[in-house]
Amino acid sequence: MPRRRQPRAPWTLQRRLVLTVVALLALVSITIGAVSVVILRASLIDRLDVQLASAVERSGAVLGIGDNDGDRFGDIPGNTFFGTPTADSILGGPAQPPGLLALVYDGSSITTGYTDDQSGAIEQLSSDQVQLLADQVNQSAAVTVNLGGELGEYRVQVQTSRTGIVYLVGLPLSGVAATAAQLALIITLVSLAGLVVVAIIAAWVVRLALRPLQRVTATATRVAQLPLDRGEVSLDDRVPTGDTDPRTEVGRVGAALNRMLDHVDLALEARQASERKVRQFVADASHELRTPLASIRGYSELTRRSGQQLPPDAIHALGRIESESVRMTGLVEDLLLLARLDEGRELERQPVDLTMLLVDAVSDAHAAGPDHVWNLELPDEPIEAIGDEPRLRQVVTNLLANARVHTDAGSEVVVALTAVGDRAVITVTDNGPGIPESLADTLFERFARGDSSRFRGTGSTGLGLAIVAAVVAAHHGEVTVDSEPGHTRFRVELPIATDQV
Ligand SMILES: Nc1ncnc2c1ncn2[C@@H]1O[C@H](COP(=O)(O)OP(=O)(O)OP(=O)(O)O)[C@@H](O)[C@H]1O
Numbered sequence: 001m002p003r004r005r006q007p008r009a010p011w012t013l014q015r016r017l018v019l020t021v022v023a024l025l026a027l028v029s030i031t032i033g034a035v036s037v038v039i040l041r042a043s044l045i046d047r048l049d050v051q052l053a054s055a056v057e058r059s060g061a062v063l064g065i066g067d068n069d070g071d072r073f074g075d076i077p078g079n080t081f082f083g084t085p086t087a088d089s090i091l092g093g094p095a096q097p098p099g100l101l102a103l104v105y106d107g108s109s110i111t112t113g114y115t116d117d118q119s120g121a122i123e124q125l126s127s128d129q130v131q132l133l134a135d136q137v138n139q140s141a142a143v144t145v146n147l148g149g150e151l152g153e154y155r156v157q158v159q160t161s162r163t164g165i166v167y168l169v170g171l172p173l174s175g176v177a178a179t180a181a182q183l184a185l186i187i188t189l190v191s192l193a194g195l196v197v198v199a200i201i202a203a204w205v206v207r208l209a210l211r212p213l214q215r216v217t218a219t220a221t222r223v224a225q226l227p228l229d230r231g232e233v234s235l236d237d238r239v240p241t242g243d244t245d246p247r248t249e250v251g252r253v254g255a256a257l258n259r260m261l262d263h264v265d266l267a268l269e270a271r272q273a274s275e276r277k278v279r280q281f282v283a284d285a286s287h288e289l290r291t292p293l294a295s296i297r298g299y300s301e302l303t304r305r306s307g308q309q310l311p312p313d314a315i316h317a318l319g320r321i322e323s324e325s326v327r328m329t330g331l332v333e334d335l336l337l338l339a340r341l342d343e344g345r346e347l348e349r350q351p352v353d354l355t356m357l358l359v360d361a362v363s364d365a366h367a368a369g370p371d372h373v374w375n376l377e378l379p380d381e382p383i384e385a386i387g388d389e390p391r392l393r394q395v396v397t398n399l400l401a402n403a404r405v406h407t408d409a410g411s412e413v414v415v416a417l418t419a420v421g422d423r424a425v426i427t428v429t430d431n432g433p434g435i436p437e438s439l440a441d442t443l444f445e446r447f448a449r450g451d452s453s454r455f456r457g458t459g460s461t462g463l464g465l466a467i468v469a470a471v472v473a474a475h476h477g478e479v480t481v482d483s484e485p486g487h488t489r490f491r492v493e494l495p496i497a498t499d500q501v
């Protein structure tokens, strides 16, 4: 299977900015360099053309044929040169510049030659080169001719005398080319050095400029790691004031983040307040219900036992009132306890003898469920936990009640206590039908109960395990469950009381 190519990692802002600056500078450098070299070359050629013009006039004077342009060179009336006009006579003339090239056509024959730059000797041109030059005789202005080989480019000027002799004089462009190349090299080197320096400075400046953004990011990251989903949260982290100046881009991000954090903080506070209010309401309501419930129970019991003759229906109704008020009292007590645990109200912190507690709880369970088989496994040494005795008793009671209520008669329940390191471990194991699959995720939540128990009308409310979880958590312990049909084990871990306490 062909491997999918990973998308290329995006460029960082720093990289992009630095590369853009460097690229722009490189473009500018190249443009300036190219324009400079072209201008320099043009002006050097202009200078060469001036030299060439004077060389032409001198040559005319040497040949004595004049050029009739009205200046002092060559405008000599009559012919002062009595030999045959040849290239050699031009090259050998006085004050001719080195590297001069000459071609003379006197109507019948062509003579050519040039002075060697180094030795000063007069050399001949090859026939190809002569041909190249001969092609230029119709040009009136100075032109550039590439003669190839060692000679390279020449600037040449053609002149025709009054007597009809055509002569051509040239000067080498090698000096121009060398100077232009040198300038190009210097510009290139300076530009490269400049690019490196600019890249370093740009990277530094960009990093400096992005530092506030890093601080903003750090704040956002810290806030993102806070557990905001429950309880009292203090969202104090803010972007430092220095990074919230709305006149800068990063400052605007920082300020926006701070405003958002303010909002979130307010929202969390509002949520916390409303949660507290609900909890307070449940606690108050449960508390207030206790007294009227006790009265209902008391009066119904009193009426039932008053000895007066009551119709059987009324006796039955009173019985129902009594039992329902007992159930409701239990429910109200549970709700009150949960509300108080939610409030985080301090529990007692006393050493509690778990051994004794289990003995009592199992014997109560045995009385309540004589059809079940109850087993208790205790360690040789008594184990004490630190905590609130009545609450811990309730934990065990709830677990034993579940093992009794949610299993069939005849089921076996094993209650065991062990010490593992500095933790006391209580397990309640039964061989009943197991916890319904649908409850797996919400078992310890309030009002989570299996359908079967509701239909059985056992008075199940689904608060038992919620209380177990809340009490154990308040003791810094842990409760876990492990259930399959035929084997359900609740495991409660509590910190053991050490001698120092
Ligand atoms: N040992 C167990 N075996 C099988 N199912 C259980 C066992 N313990 C709990 N359950 C299931 O978990 C549900 C929740 O238990 P929980 O103790 O919280 O509520 P409850 O027993 O239904 O009501 P309450 O304890 O408030 O009277 C139960 O309804 C039952 O379906």
Ligand SMILES: [Mg+2]
Binding pocket: 398, 401, 402, 463, 464, 465
């Ligand atoms: Mg229960």
